[in-house]
Amino acid sequence: xxxxxxxxxxxxxxxxxxxxxxxxxxxxxxxxxxxxxxxxxxxxxxxxxxxxxxxxxxxxxxxxxxxxxxxxxxxxxxxxxxxxxxxxxxxxxxxxxxxxxxxxxxxxxxxxxxxxxxxxxxxxxxxxxxxxxxxxxxxxxxxxxxxxxxxxxxxxxxxxxxxxxxxxxxxxxxxxxxxxxxxxxxxxxxxxxxxxxxxxxxxxxxxxxxxxxxxxxxxxxxxxxxxxxxxxxxxxxxxxxxxxxxxxxxxxxxxxxxxxxxxxxxxxxxxxxxxxxxxxxxxxxxxxxxxxxxxxxxxxxxxxxxxxxxxxxxxxxxxxxxxxxxxxxxxxxxxxxxxxxxxxxxxxxxxxxxxxxxxxxxxxxxx
Numbered sequence: 001x002x003x004x005x006x007x008x009x010x011x012x013x014x015x016x017x018x019x020x021x022x023x024x025x026x027x028x029x030x031x032x033x034x035x036x037x038x039x040x041x042x043x044x045x046x047x048x049x050x051x052x053x054x055x056x057x058x059x060x061x062x063x064x065x066x067x068x069x070x071x072x073x074x075x076x077x078x079x080x081x082x083x084x085x086x087x088x089x090x091x092x093x094x095x096x097x098x099x100x101x102x103x104x105x106x107x108x109x110x111x112x113x114x115x116x117x118x119x120x121x122x123x124x125x126x127x128x129x130x131x132x133x134x135x136x137x138x139x140x141x142x143x144x145x146x147x148x149x150x151x152x153x154x155x156x157x158x159x160x161x162x163x164x165x166x167x168x169x170x171x172x173x174x175x176x177x178x179x180x181x182x183x184x185x186x187x188x189x190x191x192x193x194x195x196x197x198x199x200x201x202x203x204x205x206x207x208x209x210x211x212x213x214x215x216x217x218x219x220x221x222x223x224x225x226x227x228x229x230x231x232x233x234x235x236x237x238x239x240x241x242x243x244x245x246x247x248x249x250x251x252x253x254x255x256x257x258x259x260x261x262x263x264x265x266x267x268x269x270x271x272x273x274x275x276x277x278x279x280x281x282x283x284x285x286x287x288x289x290x291x292x293x294x295x296x297x298x299x300x301x302x303x304x305x306x307x308x309x310x311x312x313x314x315x316x317x318x319x320x321x322x323x324x325x326x327x328x329x330x331x332x333x334x335x336x337x338x339x340x341x342x343x344x345x346x347x348x349x350x351x352x353x354x355x356x357x358x359x360x361x362x363x364x365x366x367x
Contacts (some may be wrong), residue, residue: 006032006092006346006347007034007088007090008092008282008342009063009090010084011081011094012040012095013045013095013099014043015045015224016096018039018049018052019048020161023161027341037057038084039156040057041060041062047250049252055083059077059081059084060080060100062225063257071200078107081104082107091111091350092349093105093111094113094114094115096115097121098326104339111131111345113128113131117134117291118344119290119292120138120289130349130366131145131150133151134151134153137156138292140152142292153333154333155331156276156277158276159331160334162255163331168253171253171259172192173280175260177187181217182319184211184264185220185257185263185271186208186219187224188204188222189201189204190290197287200286201266202310203306203308203309207283208243211244212239213239214265217242219244222257223247224268229247232250233247254271258278258280259278259327262319263282263283263316264280266284267285273293275303278327279328283302283315284303
């Protein structure tokens with residue numbers, strides 16, 4: 001394939017997208033594709049970009065919880081991206097659900113592909129991608145895209161990068177943790193997301209009270225932004241005053257943190273599934289619509305869904321786990337399959353555009 005002349009635009013608009021796309025970018029470049037990367041200032045995106053040493057153009061920011069401001073932010077960022085993308089002229093726009101990218105792609109006629117793993121995400125018909133790439137666990141009937149425009153891959157999204165993970169033996173020490181601590185990593189719910197359910201906050205409160213009353217537990221809190229961090233510190237000042245709960249000063253390697261934890265409690269999908277991919281006990285306090293991936297993991301005892309305060313008391317098991325030298329689970333097929341799909345989509349889209357130009361030339365010649 002003539003991949004050397006093909007350019008792919010990847011937009012990182014939320015923190016989970018950074019570790020997910022790093023190995024994809026590396027593999028695409030190995031195959032000869034040119035990759036241009038843009039990133040939005042949302043959660044810890046910029047910090048993670050720096051942590052992974054990823055070169056990108058930093059454009060735009062998150063506009064908050066208000067639906068009106070979300071729309072304003074969507075349009076504003078699309079316009080901010082436009083000069084760069086018109087200059088780069090990519091053959092394909094690729095993301096894990098960047099609405100600004102989808103809007104701009106539609107406006108200037110760039111084929112788009114979206115990787116997604118949650119079938120209940122809300123979107124607009126105007127921003128529907130040309131191609132959708134999903135785990136084969138999700139039924140194609142649950143997706144809004146046409147069936148012939150849906151591509152599937154084995155496993156879960158987190159397998160793309162988890163299979164390459166090698167634990168850092170110095171991680172716990174560098175973070176000030178000891179073997180005497182029972183480490184619990186906690187990711188609060190995404191309060192500004194459209195799918196947020198306030199029940200998640202009640203479950204988080206029950207978890208914090210349980211952990212606070214359990215000896216030897218050490219909570220590593222990973223708030224999504226400064227506003228949420230201030231709220232957490234205000235709600236549980238005694239836990240932070242006694243160093244029972246801590247918030248890392250800088251973005252940390254999420255997989256290493258999960259691996260060196262005894263269990264994970266999260267109100268967001270990515271960290272839940274990262275723990276499941278590494279074989280670490282994980283409890284979900286997400287109370288939006290449960291997607292097919294989480295239902296699959298729960299049915300295979302790789303994820304425990306906490307649906308009530310009672311569940312927090314009865315289902316959450318606080319015990320130290322025995323860690324191996326590295327995770328046993330290893331699914332590299334997810335990465336290779338996704339990259340094959342991307343490569344195929346680029347070539348198909350380029351061929352269609354070339355055919356279209358040839359037909360136009362033939363018509364003008366005939367005239």
